[in-house]
Amino acid sequence: MYDWGNSAFFTTIVATVFPIYFRTIVDGAMSKQETTQFFVWTSAAALGCMAITSPLLGALADHSGNRKRWLAAFLALGVGSVAGMIFVDVGDWILGAWLFAGANIGAAGTMVFYDALLPHVARDDEIDRLSMAAYGLGYLGGGLLLAVQLALILHPEWIGVEKGSTLPTRIVLFSVAIWWLSFSIPLFRNVPEPRPAAKTECDAHPILAGLRRLAQTARTIPRHRDAFLMLLAFLIYADGIGTVFRMAALFADELGFESNVIITALLLTQFVGVPAAMFFGWLAPRIGPKRAIMGALVIYVIACVVGSQMRETWHLFALAGLIALVQGGAQGLSRSLYASMVPREKSAEFFGIFAVSDRVAGVAGQLLFGAMIAIAGSTRIAVASISVFFVIGGLVLAFVNVDAGRRAAKTTD
Secondary structure, eight states, X not given: OHHHHHHHIIIIIIISHHHHHHHHHHTTSSOHHXXXXXXXXXXXXXXXXXXXXXXXXXXXXXXXXXXXHHHHHHHHHHHHHHHHGGGOOTTXXXXXXXXXXXXXXXXXXXXXXXXXXXXXXXXXXXXXXXHHHHHHHHHHHHHHHHHHHHHHXXXXXXXXXXXXXXXXXXXXXXXXXXXXXXXXXXXXXXXXXXXXXXXXXXXXXHHHXXXXXXXXXXXXXXXXXXXXXXXXXXXXXXXXXXXXXXXXXXXXXXXXOOHHXXXXXXXXXXXXXHHHHHHHHHHHHHHOHHHHHHHHHHHHHHHHHHHHTOOSHHHHHHHHHHHHHHHHHHHHHHHHHHHTTSOGGGXXXXXXXXXXXHHHHHHHHHHHHHHHHHHHSOHHHHHHHTHHHHHHHHHHHTTOOHHHHHHHXXXXX
């Protein structure tokens, strides 16, 4: 249910409504390309903050056993920042950028501790299915809310507001905070907190203990060769996934597609993503999660090439459908595959470093995207260039020995 709730943030705030609305509130202060670049830098800076702090946060959580408490703190930051967007009107683009950055830091922080709970609540034989079911529910939850939000944006008269007002969009943004917070409650009420690691006298100060555990984990990860390779592969191909997800709406808007068409196309992504994610959960035990991820990366390369040539409305919908087939599968199976190769007692530390891979990847991908716009003067070339991450990431993933990685994790436990 936490996936169901927080997917609204990624769907509405990161991928669809807010990026398009941000161009509205800029109100001519920058050109379209400059707005895209500024949005990229804002997102990259926020995720860069989490990339630096995530490993230490994970070590602190493993030491103290307070994964859920840390999750709650970052949830408060994320939900509070999103709720504040109801006050962002035309001309308030600086406030909007600060709130967007705060919401991204909050969301990224929660995922460090949320993902770290996965190996504690699932057996080895159900970890892939649970991770993919969560992604599928996330797509469904985010999609259902986005459908209602789209109806409200298209028909503001339903709440007594004239067309042209920003109020319906601001209400839509605020609704994400309510949705996200409400569906986080089951996690805090029902999911048990894993027991903390054994403490020693020298570990009395939590920050020092966290730094020690982080140093230990940094030394330990290379010994888990296959988990380390999986981490490296994810670091590379997550660049592409994160950039495609975050830049799709702005790219389509820059090409001149209407906002309701863009949101509808991304809504299609949500609902196609539900059975697609479930399919990957079914497929992984049959061909192996590694092969399933490799297949998803091939489709991403095709999507980048197709996207760079997009001109017609049907191109946009075809591209949305193509990405929907693999987005949840690639991310969900990466999470569960990595979880199966890390020691349970250090799950938050290992996932803190996994989160760095995710967040640094998002930073690097967006910086490349912005740099290609600046150098080549073309967003189309920037889109095509993202395919390099999927190619290189797939090559690294090919060297991961899944069985050996899982045996190493069990030996450590």
